[in-house]
Amino acid sequence: MPQTLTQTFDETYDVVVIGGGPAGSTTGALTAEAGNKTLVIERSKFPRFHIGESLMPETYWVFKRLGMLPKLRDSNFVKKYSVQFVTATGKESQPFYFDERDPHERSQTWQVLRSQFDEMMLDNAADKGATVWQETNVNEVIMEPSDTDDLPKAVGVVVTRPGEAPRRIGAKVVVDATGLNALLSKRLGIRKIDPKLKKASYFAHYKNCTRDPGKNGGATLVLANQENDGWFWYIPLPDDITSVGIVGDLKRLSQYQGTPQEILEAEIAKCPGLLPRLANAERVGDVHVLSDFSYRATRCAGDGWVLVGDAFGFLDPMYSSGVFLALKSGEMAADAINAAIASGQPDAMNLSKWGDELSSGMQTIRKLVYAFYTPDFSFGKFVKQYPHHQDDVTALLVGEVFRPGAEDLFEPMSTMAPIPSSIPLDQPRAMRREPVAVG
Incomplete structure (x- = not known):
């Protein structure tokens, strides 16, 4: 009706x-x-x-x-052509290039x-x-x-x-x-x-991060931490900004004592694949938190x-x-x-x-x-x-x-x-x- x-x-x-x-x-x-x-x-x-x-x-x-x-x-x-995975030891996989399976214009997207x-x-x-x-x-x-x-x-x-x-x-x-x-x-x-999938995330924007040259410079990176109990995203954005965030078990991350900034920094220190990319980086803006998603x-x-x-x-x-x-x-x-x-x-x-x-x-x-x-x-x-x-x-x-x-x-x-x-x-x-x- x-x-x-x-x-x-x-x-x-x-x-x-x-x-x-x-x-x-x-x-x-x-x-x-x-x-x-x-x-x-x-x-x-x-x-x-x-x-x-x-x-x-x-x-x-x-x-x-x-x-x-x-x-x-x-x-x-930033133009995005691929996604790449990085192991807990910092070993990088071959990029998964989207245009290798289809050279259509749609195979390039954006960050x-x-x-x-x-x-x-x-x-x-x-x-x-x-x-x-x-x-x-x-x-x-x-x-x-x-x-x-x-x-x-x-x-x-x-x-x-x-x-x-x-x-x-x-x-x-x-x-x-x-x-x-x-x-x-x-x-x-x-x-x-x-x-x-009860997870939490701490994330922020950084300047002066190291990016790969050429086509790989716009890739989304997924980096495991050294304990393999969490992972980072690394997303290059315009104006030399990079989005960096940790995702891990809610129970584990909630056991930290400290500010969101201290928690994120502690997690970054445990990610071998990420540390070289942030060696000269400077955080811009606040550290944000999401949980129980x-x-x-x-x-x-x-x-x-x-x-x-x-x-x-x-x-x-x-x-x-x-x-x-x-x-x-x-x-x-x-x-x-x-x-x-x-x-x-x-x-x-x-x-x-x-x-x-x-x-x-x-x-x-x-x-x-x-x-x-x-x-x-x-x-x-x-x-x-x-x-x-x-x-x-x-x-x-x-x-x-x-x-x-x-x-x-x-x-x-x-x-x-x-x-x-x-x-x-x-x-x-x-x-x-x-x-x-x-x-």
């Missing part, structure tokens, strides 16, 4: 997106471009600091659809400064016709009982803009793009943490609401999948929203149609993460033992996690690492095949 707004609102939109990061700006751009009256609400004033700077090559296709490629080509972002990149994306949503409110707080998502689903339906939001009284905004669809805050999934009790909601949508990006799920940053999954979820969700509104039925069934596909791709990346954290496992060893799967490994590092056969390498990989089973999404009531009572 079409959603009926039963409350009084100061104004109404077809789509209200909470959060102006990559997932929210993608959703907002594509729903506005389709002719739906769209409001994107962002609590911060852009530009602002954010982590997640390394892009996967498969982001190319969403950027192309959004019209972002010319803007990215004209930017000063982005998120403050600039996110502002470009949000401006693009406005260019496509979305109304954008920055420095605006969402006080509440207005929800009502659903007649057709187990979870309530969203009908609007209460927002506060600087110097104004709270406003009640009605919407046919409310999109949660609040990132790690995961506003709706926490409220609805559908956010589930992965118990085997890797989770996913059990649902992607309900009556009148949708979860995208990190608000739906967040994976360990091992493969730099965050922005890619944000863009893909935003694109998939926008297509479902546009079709649902056009049909007059923005309900749980219609708004959930994209969830299984996105979840499948996320599960593929999750399996790679589990393999990486297995002691004594390495992609170098795997490729040496199964050389015919080298292309498959590179394909997943590129981001081709939605293609048919993407999971074929996990059967042989399971001989070297425990690979978890995929966890399906819960289905809205209307999509479940309930047993029919007889008699």
Whole structure:
């Protein structure tokens, strides 16, 4: 049944997106471009600091659809051609060059400064016709009982803009793009943490780091520490800035006594592959901390609401999948929203149609993460033992996690690492095949 707004609102939109990061700006751009009256609400004033700077090559296709490629080509972002792994002893693998399997333009991507990149994306949503409110707080998502689903339906939001009284905004669809805050999934009790991926991260930006010459200068490096119980990312950014961060078990890192700066410095001292690159480096800005990540909601949508990006799920940053999954979820969700509104039925069934596909791709990346954290496992060893799967490994590092056969390498990989089973999404009531009572 079409959603009926039963409350009084100061104004109404077809789509209200909470959060102006990559997932929210993608959703907002594509729903506005389709002719739906769209409001994107962002609590911060852009530009602002954010982590997640390394892009996967498969982001190319969403950027192309959004019209972002010319803007990215004209930017000063560092070009990324490969990813490289460094062992606990400092031994470097051969780079996994993306263009070796496909010389297409998409095989080169970027290392982005998120403050600039996110502002470009949000401006693009406005260019496509979305109304954008920055420095605006969402006080509440207005929800009502659903007649057709187990979870309530969203009908609007209460927002506060600087110097104004709270406003009640009605919407046919409310999109949660609040990132790690995961506003709706926490409220609805559908956010589930992965118990085997309880990690923490300490990270900062540095100047004057050593970079490899030529094509390798823009590579993402993944460096194991000497105890092999944590790993660093090393991501070259514009203006001689490099993003450096440690990821390790939450329990281990929480045992430190000291400031975040002291903890990060202590971890850097235990990474043989990183120390030479930071010999002349100077930290610029604060040390930031994230903890207890890797989770996913059990649902992607309900009556009148949708979860995208990190608000739906967040994976360990091992493969730099965050922005890619944000863009893909935003694109998939926008297509479902546009079709649902056009049909007059923005309900749980219609708004959930994209969830299984996105979840499948996320599960593929999750399996790679589990393999990486297995002691004594390495992609170098795997490729040496199964050389015919080298292309498959590179394909997943590129981001081709939605293609048919993407999971074929996990059967042989399971001989070297425990690979978890995929966890399906819960289905809205209307999509479940309930047993029919007889008699």
